[in-house]
Amino acid sequence: MRARARALGVLVAAVVVALGGAALVAGCGGGAGSYDSVQVGFLVNLTHGPAIIGLQKEFSDGLAGLPVLEHPFQNGPEEISALLGGSLDAAYVGPGPYVMAESRAPGRLRLLAGVVTGGQRLVATPSSGIRTIADLAGKKVAVPAHGNTQDLTLRLLLERAGLKGDDQGGTVGIVPVKNAALGDAIDGGVVDAALAPEPYAAKLIATGVVVPVAPADRQIARWRIPATVLVVTEEFATAEPAAVRALVAATARAVARAEANPAVVAKAFNDLIAEITGKTMDGKVLMTALANMTANTDIAPGSMQLMVDAADAAGYLGGPVPPATMVPRPG
């Protein structure tokens, strides 16, 4: 009898602990109400240059009376998780992760503006014989991550050339390789080419291990695919419209400054990575990389939809993405 009562007690305790954990999961983040600061995320990437310099100057006095707290991230999916989990209110993020978020958590984020366009290149080892997009047939191409901007752009390029990735029954191996490991993957012959973000593409080209694939670069430039966009949580946008307007205005000022003087971006980026890693990158490489991108708050019509279509074809989407969410709503 006592043993049975003890077993029942253990069962009740287990239920209470489990329900408590579930309530914690359910309650974490998403707290409604007023904000006493703006939590802004960005990636430690050159394509996030306007955000990096903006946080030093344009945001330093806060947004509509709210102080800005900056949070650097290493990759877009984690940044999106932080946004959807309630740890961030606004973020500079690639269009790929934003599209994924809209498909799996519809209506939770709001696209405000573009930040940087371009900033990615298809590069290949000289020995691979890859000179055109069609030459990618039977070859292996690195992208930083599944579903990120480079992965989706590569799939668009392949589609134009009548090719497909190996995960869709095609002949082109699409291999996710973190930016930091890209050099090793190319040296080790794991991949023949890479659709790399800047400054990694410029760095690899400067070392001579790869050459740009010019036809692909021209096509990417024609699409005017954003490298970085500004998004906020819908909750923050509703609760703090003045702060959102100030965020958009401050971003526009930072973008204009970045476009007018790329050297400021190069210096701020080097200062940031020196703070994190203790190392810096060659200034010439950074300036070459910056020449391959445009700081611009406009998002080219249809460019975001291209990302949605590529993600859909790759089977990455969790649900439909309304075209309206791909158009900036800064107001």
Added chain:
Amino acid sequence: MSAGRLKSVCWDIVRKGWFLALVIFLWWLVTAAGWADPYKLPTPGDVLSTLGNLFTERALLDDLGATLLRLVEGWAIGVTAGVLLGLITGGSRFLEDGIRPVIAGLQAVPTIAFLPLAILWFGFNGTAVLVITAFGTFKPMAISTYSAMHQVSPTLMMAGRAMGARGLFLQRTLVFPAIVPNLVTGLKLSWSFAWRALMAAEIVVTGAQGLGGVLELGREIGAIDVVIAVILVILVVGIVTEQLFFTRLERWVNRRWGLTGAR
């Protein structure tokens, strides 16, 4: 099957499955009641459906096979190396004084910290993942082995020596059989360390086929259902391995060595 045997099997299932069933029920309750954000915690039904899709559309079975093959290979290499080093260091004071502190220190360093080195030395491929898995296995196995050797009864050793056993003969006929029960504990421990190292490595070296790559894919595209589905697969593999291999091995060793547990 007799009624008694059927009752025993049913009770066995209830006894071993009640906690898992409770967790799944609570999970369903929390999601069905709308207490949890569906993005953060999908329903059990959604995860089950995703799991089905992963097996039919993404050939998850191939990923599972690749992971298990790598796991068994890495574990076997790590166990062999760990047992050999443990036996060698456990049998020599000089070697133990020099090697044991280093291995014990290495145990505190997460195996994944060595992945950049493995990628540099062996390439961005499955070999680097295998090496990391073997290394993750090796450390706890070596420590378990020489700890086991230290637990061999001095009386037993004295008796063996008094009967003329020396050197390798003493090791083979007395020491090794005496450490087997502790080695089984080491095998179980190193198996879990092998899993951890393997998953961490597969997540980074995503070009290699495996469950870690699918887990990373789910994270990258924000598909939490995929992440939970892969975790469930790993959990099931863990339960099956425990029940079909380690529990039986432990039972056999306990019977063979005349050991009984607390219960």
